[in-house]
Every structure is written in C-alpha cells, then in structure tokens.
Amino acid sequence: MYDVFSLLTITFPLYNFITVLRSNYPYSDYFFHICKPLSLRDHISFKKRHADKSSLRVCDKIFIWYFRKLTLSMINEVIHMLSADEAIKRLKEGNRQYVSTDTFHADISSTLLEHFAKNGQEPYAIVISCSDSRVIPERIFHTAIGDLFTIRVAGNVIDDHQLGSIEYAAGHLGTKLIVVLGHTQCGAVTAAIQHNPSGYIKFITDEIKRAIGDEQDDYKAAVLNVHQSVEMIESSLEIQKDEEDGLRVVGAIYHIENGTVDFEI
Ligand SMILES: [Zn+2]
Numbered sequence: 001m002y003d004v005f006s007l008l009t010i011t012f013p014l015y016n017f018i019t020v021l022r023s024n025y026p027y028s029d030y031f032f033h034i035c036k037p038l039s040l041r042d043h044i045s046f047k048k049r050h051a052d053k054s055s056l057r058v059c060d061k062i063f064i065w066y067f068r069k070l071t072l073s074m075i076n077e078v079i080h081m082l083s084a085d086e087a088i089k090r091l092k093e094g095n096r097q098y099v100s101t102d103t104f105h106a107d108i109s110s111t112l113l114e115h116f117a118k119n120g121q122e123p124y125a126i127v128i129s130c131s132d133s134r135v136i137p138e139r140i141f142h143t144a145i146g147d148l149f150t151i152r153v154a155g156n157v158i159d160d161h162q163l164g165s166i167e168y169a170a171g172h173l174g175t176k177l178i179v180v181l182g183h184t185q186c187g188a189v190t191a192a193i194q195h196n197p198s199g200y201i202k203f204i205t206d207e208i209k210r211a212i213g214d215e216q217d218d219y220k221a222a223v224l225n226v227h228q229s230v231e232m233i234e235s236s237l238e239i240q241k242d243e244e245d246g247l248r249v250v251g252a253i254y255h256i257e258n259g260t261v262d263f264e265i
Contacts, residue, residue: 082124084248087177088263091125094142099259104139116146123149126169128229129181130156130188134256137181141261149175155188155225156180157207158232167238176247178233181261182226183254189222219253223265226251 082090098104126149127137137143137150149169151162158180169175182189191197192208193216211228212221230251233239239247252263 084177087124091141095261097142098140107144121146123175125177126166126175127179127181128156130183130186135183135254155204155208156182156229157204158229163236170242170247178249180226180229180251181254182222184256186222
C-alpha cells in the first residue's frame with residue numbers, strides 16, 4: 001500500500017551508505033541486516049551468528065539503537081510524504097476504477113486490520129463530503145482502510161468541529177491533501193435555495209445561504225457552497241502553516257448520476 005518508488009528512493013541510498021559502513025566498522029554488518037528486512041534468510045542467518053549480543057561492545061549497541069531509530073524515522077517521513085498532487089492523481093485513478101466497475105471489493109482481512117492497529121493510520125487525503133447516502137467517499141475513490149480521513153456532514157459545511165478534525169489530520173497525521181466534495185442533487189443545497197427550515201437544520205442551510213446568495217441553479221449553488229468551505233478551511237491559521245509545507249485544499253463535485261468526480265470547478 002506504500003508508495004514503492006518512495007521506499008526505493010530511501011532504500012538505495014541506505015544500501016550504499018551501509019555498504020561503506022561495512023568496510024569501515026566491524027559491527028556494521030548488523031546494520032546491514034537491520035536495513036534489509038526483505039531478506040528473511042539473511043536475517044535468520046545473522047541472528048544465529050549473533051545470538052549472543054554480549055559479544056557486542058557498548059558503543060556498538062548504542063550505534064545499533066541509534067541507526068535503527070534513524071532508519072525507522074526516515075521511512076516514516078517517506079510514507080507521510082505523499083504529495084498533494086500525487087494524492088489527487090490517486091483519487092482520480094480510484095474514481096476511474098469506481099466508474100468502470102459494477103462491484104466493490106475491499107480488503108478487510110485480519111492482516112490488514114492488525115497492520116493498522118499496530119502501525120496507526122497514514123491517510124493520504126482528508127475528504128469532507130455530504131452525509132447523503134449516495135455519496136460514499138471510500139467507494140467513490142475506490143479506497144481501502146487507512147486511505148482516507150473522512151468527515152461527513154449534510155451540505156459539506158464547515159464549522160469549528162470539522163475544522164478541528166481537519167487540523168488534526170493535517171497537522172498530526174501529515175496528510176497533504178484536503179478535498180471538499182460537494183455533489184449534484186444535494187438536498188441541503190436545494191433546501192437552502194427553496195426553503196427556510198426550522199430546528200437545527202437551519203444552522204446548515206443558513207451556512208449554505210451565505211455561500212450561494214441568490215443563486216437558484218442547484219449545480220452552481222453546490223459549487224459555490226464547496227468554494228465557501230474551501231475558503232473557510234484555508235482561513236485556519238494552522239492550515240495556512242501546513243500549506244507552507246505542501247498542503248493543498250481543493251474543491252470537487254461528485255455527480256451522483258454517473259459516479260464521476262469533477263476536480264475542475
Ligand atoms: Zn448533499
């Protein structure tokens with residue numbers, strides 16, 4: 001599920017670095033095996049040869065500990081570094097698959113569940129969409145467990161709670177792309193155009209009315225509503241800081257009639 005090219009990018013320089021180490025330090029052989037996890041046979045062989053760690057000097061043990069930490073942190077950096085452009089590309093490809101197939105198969109194996117329970121989440125996109133039962137971001141973009149950090153609220157409006165969730169995912173999980181996903185035939189947008197609801201629904205429609213003004217066309221109103229949510233997200237100082245590090249906030253419209261997502265709105 002990780003970006004293979006990113007992992008190779010980090011693996012090859014490490015391989016070269018360790019090769020140099022092996023020629024200069026007696027115990028660098030150990031580092032070589034730490035950083036080459038794919039070679040199980042080598043690893044087992046090494047463990048047999050170095051079963052008695054007491055033969056290692058203290059300075060070697062410290063070096064081993066430090067190098068292991070360094071390697072893991074570098075790999076984590078790479079995993080979190082899926083850029084906004086790459087994330088959009090992946091979402092577009094996922095939507096293409098969604099539109100071209102009639103069924104949806106997802107990996108919900110215990111192996112995958114255990115992986116995420118053990119390693120935490122690394123979603124490559126934050127998606128704010130409507131709660132409409134026909135708008136399911138994980139399906140629309142053909143994604144798996146751990147891919148999307150999803151926030152759903154009628155009319156895909158933004159308030160403090162949504163902003164808090166977005167800031168968390170962008171700031172703490174390292175996600176580089178935020179997508180506000182509006183959709184055609186949105187009941188919340190239509191209600192804002194045609195009605196003046198009471199109760200708590202009014203909080204949502206008032207927010208949409210602020211975005212659409214006098215617009216009467218459902219589609220144009222949905223686009224204006226998305227734009228307003230994008231602007232509200234970008235008004236967050238925390239998000240502005242993350243934007244300097246490559247975060248992007250984009251709007252899109254899901255067409256419930258044919259399943260396509262339009263990012264050019
Ligand atoms: Zn809707």
